[in-house]
Amino acid sequence: MASIEIANARKSYGAVDVLHGIDLDISDGEFIVLVGPSGCGKSTLLRMIAGLEDITSGDISIAGNVVNDLQPKDRDIAMVFQSYALYPHMSVAENMSYALTLRKTAKEKIADAITNVADILGLSALLERRPKALSGGQRQRVAMGRAIVRKPQAFLFDEPLSNLDARLREQMRTEIRKLHRRLGATSVYVTHDQIEAMTMADRIVAMHDGIIQQVGSPVEIYDHPANIFVASFIGSPAMNFLEGTYETKDDNGADGAGIRLSDGSLVAVLPARGATNNQAVTLGARPEHITIAPDANSGLAARIDLIEPMGLSTLVHATLAGKPIKIFTMDRPDYAVDSTIHVSFDMEKVHVFDTKSELRLPPVIEPHPGHRD
Amino acid sequence: MTLTGHTSTRKMLYWGSHYLMIAAFVIFALFPLYWLLKVSVTPNDILYTEGVRMWPSRTTWDNYTFVLTQSNFPHYFMNSVIVAGTTAAVTTVIAALTGYAFSRFAFRGKVIIVALMLITQMFPLVMLIAPIFKILAPLGLTDSLTGLIIVYTAFNVPFATFLMQSFFDGIPKDLEEAAMIDGNTRFEAFRAIILPLTLPGVAATLGFVFTAAWSELLFALMLVSSESASTFPVGLLSFVSKFSVDFGQMMAAGVLALIPACLFFLLIQRYLVQGLTAGAVKG
Numbered sequence: 098m099a100s101i102e103i104a105n106a107r108k109s110y111g112a113v114d115v116l117h118g119i120d121l122d123i124s125d126g127e128f129i130v131l132v133g134p135s136g137c138g139k140s141t142l143l144r145m146i147a148g149l150e151d152i153t154s155g156d157i158s159i160a161g162n163v164v165n166d167l168q169p170k171d172r173d174i175a176m177v178f179q180s181y182a183l184y185p186h187m188s189v190a191e192n193m194s195y196a197l198t199l200r201k202t203a204k205e206k207i208a209d210a211i212t213n214v215a216d217i218l219g220l221s222a223l224l225e226r227r228p229k230a231l232s233g234g235q236r237q238r239v240a241m242g243r244a245i246v247r248k249p250q251a252f253l254f255d256e257p258l259s260n261l262d263a264r265l266r267e268q269m270r271t272e273i274r275k276l277h278r279r280l281g282a283t284s285v286y287v288t289h290d291q292i293e294a295m296t297m298a299d300r301i302v303a304m305h306d307g308i309i310q311q312v313g314s315p316v317e318i319y320d321h322p323a324n325i326f327v328a329s330f331i332g333s334p335a336m337n338f339l340e341g342t343y344e345t346k347d348d349n350g351a352d353g354a355g356i357r358l359s360d361g362s363l364v365a366v367l368p369a370r371g372a373t374n375n376q377a378v379t380l381g382a383r384p385e386h387i388t389i390a391p392d393a394n395s396g397l398a399a400r401i402d403l404i405e406p407m408g409l410s411t412l413v414h415a416t417l418a419g420k421p422i423k424i425f426t427m428d429r430p431d432y433a434v435d436s437t438i439h440v441s442f443d444m445e446k447v448h449v450f451d452t453k454s455e456l457r458l459p460p461v462i463e464p465h466p467g468h469r470d
Numbered sequence: 471m472t473l474t475g476h477t478s479t480r481k482m483l484y485w486g487s488h489y490l491m492i493a494a495f496v497i498f499a500l501f502p503l504y505w506l507l508k509v510s511v512t513p514n515d516i517l518y519t520e521g522v523r524m525w526p527s528r529t530t531w532d533n534y535t536f537v538l539t540q541s542n543f544p545h546y547f548m549n550s551v552i553v554a555g556t557t558a559a560v561t562t563v564i565a566a567l568t569g570y571a572f573s574r575f576a577f578r579g580k581v582i583i584v585a586l587m588l589i590t591q592m593f594p595l596v597m598l599i600a601p602i603f604k605i606l607a608p609l610g611l612t613d614s615l616t617g618l619i620i621v622y623t624a625f626n627v628p629f630a631t632f633l634m635q636s637f638f639d640g641i642p643k644d645l646e647e648a649a650m651i652d653g654n655t656r657f658e659a660f661r662a663i664i665l666p667l668t669l670p671g672v673a674a675t676l677g678f679v680f681t682a683a684w685s686e687l688l689f690a691l692m693l694v695s696s697e698s699a700s701t702f703p704v705g706l707l708s709f710v711s712k713f714s715v716d717f718g719q720m721m722a723a724g725v726l727a728l729i730p731a732c733l734f735f736l737l738i739q740r741y742l743v744q745g746l747t748a749g750a751v752k753g
Contacts, residue, residue, distance in 0.1 A: 147647075147651060148650075148651075149647050149650070149651075168650070168655065169647070169650040169651045170650055170651065170652070170653045170654060170655065172651075174651065175651065176647075176648065176651045178644045178647070178648060179644075180642055180644045182642065182644035182645050182647065182648035183648075184645065184648075184649070184663055185667060186666050186667060195649070195652050195653075196652035196653050199652060199653035199654065200653060243648075243652075247652075
């Protein structure tokens with residue numbers, strides 16, 4: 098196993114820049130998830146680590162050696178593809194042993210390795226089958242097995258679960274995590290699915306437009322998003338955003354901080370670092386940080402658009418200050434569509450973003466001392 | 471009539487006419503072959519005297535014996551086997567490599583090369599005979615099998631390349647990338663992973679080029695003058711003399727000429743069917 102260092106790596110296709118100077122250090126044994134919408138450059142970055150794409154400039158090192166000019170076969174990495182990329186004309190065993198055969202590993206050693214890995218992945222009964230005769234989940238396992246058998250320096254995963262149905266995806270997620278714990282292998286995992294990122298990663302690398310937006314543990318990224326992009330991309334149902342202006346006095350003229358929304362109502366927030374009076378800001382509130390007030394005496398008025406029961410919880414869609422918002426509740430609210438409710442925001446949990454730069458303006462005094470920002 | 475009875479009658483009518491049309495087409499396509507066979511076994515003396523009959527009252531192998539033992543036909547036949555076989559093999563190798571490059575690589579001038587290759591397919595071959603003769607003559611390549619092989623290869627490579635490219639396009643890039651990560655160079659991945667999967671395409675290309683070269687008459691006639699380098703389509707013409715056409719022998723030679731093409735397609739048909747229906751069924 099090995100660490101991977103990426104220093105100022107760039108990629109352009111002709112005049113089009115796909116990656117603008119990526120810096121990332123991945124420690125030995127770490128499970129890193131690159132997440133972002135399609136076209137953000139995450140797959141390109143992974144393929145650059147694999148050696149399937151040239152590096153326009155910058156350096157990529159694996160285990161301390163710069164691998165820029167090494168062919169994929171000389172980088173000692175294994176990759177799991179979205180399409181699985183199993184060799185259709187080879188049996189499961191041949192697929193898994195291909196890399197070892199190419200390295201002229203002794204036959205008995207190969208057989209041992211295959212038996213062992215097939216055991217771990219529950220493929221023992223399928224070794225003689227062709228990929229065609231396997232289900233999607235089984236193919237996925239074979240692709241994993243082919244990677245594991247080699248004991249490579251690092252594992253690269255390119256959206257490996259995208260072709261599976263929801264239930265299987267959930268199951269494989271856990272399995273991959275367990276495998277990682279067992280093998281302790283440095284892993285780089287690309288996905289556009291923020292749930293996969295949240296549940297699997299040691300650290301998430303959120304990417305957008307060829308730039309790393311934020312690197313951090315899933316909880317850090319969820320609780321302290323660096324900007325509006327990260328805040329909106331991570332979390333489902335997504336964060337609510339309401340534009341307004343920052344005010345340093347409340348309605349009674351007392352010192353405080355609040356955001357004046359377009360309908361004139363004021364949402365109290367913690368004083369934000371660097372925010373000035375009348376600055377255009379965006380209020381970011383996760384659906385679980387908005388509560389429905391029991392009566393009309395407190396909170397802001399909102400109109401119910403839709404009630405979405407999700408079993409465990411309920412998602413209330415409403416309109417506030419002309420904007421659609423979503424409210425998460427563990428209650429089973431019983432409102433008629435178009436009726437008015439009153440909502441309040443959890444002052445300590447909501448975020449203030451500078452509308453222009455889209456950066457988060459963290460509170461002057463952090464309410465959660467347990468977390469770094 | 472009940473509703474189900476009504477639909478089943480309609481269904482029968484539908485399928486009946488369906489098969490009738492297929493049968494009509496097959497008969498139309500195969501009848502000349504049948505006639506070829508019939509005339510080839512008809513003795514000469516009753517060829518014109520019996521009128522039009524579906525099968526002669528007497529049959530004979532004399533025409534075949536004559537063609538095989540008394541004529542130059544076996545020699546023409548061998549020439550054709552050499553020319554068509556070599557052309558098919560060389561063209562397919564070139565087309566596989568070129569098609570792979572077109573399918574997988576982005577390189578400068580790709581569009582121009584594709585355009586040029588298309589342009590070569592635009593002109594009637596008759597227009598090109600004189601210049602090609604002019605080019606081949608000083609090189610000593612007229613009147614030689616090598617010359618024919620070169621010309622046939624040149625004319626078949628563009629189409630064969632596009633054909634091969636479409637087969638490579640059908641194979642996911644991920645496969646050779648996986649192989650390259652597993653320890654292959656690109657060429658090894660091509661040979662060990664991609665080529666075995668393109669066998670249907672290779673077979674289709676081989677078959678296409680082989681038949682094209684096998685039955686080619688124009689160049690074979692114009693570029694070759696000696697008996698020793700003639701191919702069988704030219705040889706067939708030798709049964710046409712100034713005063714008569716020896717139909718029996720000509721047809722016998724024709725039947726014999728069908729044999730290698732049939733054998734060839736018999737050998738590759740398994741891959742060919744796969745190839746022609748590739749992508750129809752999800753693997």
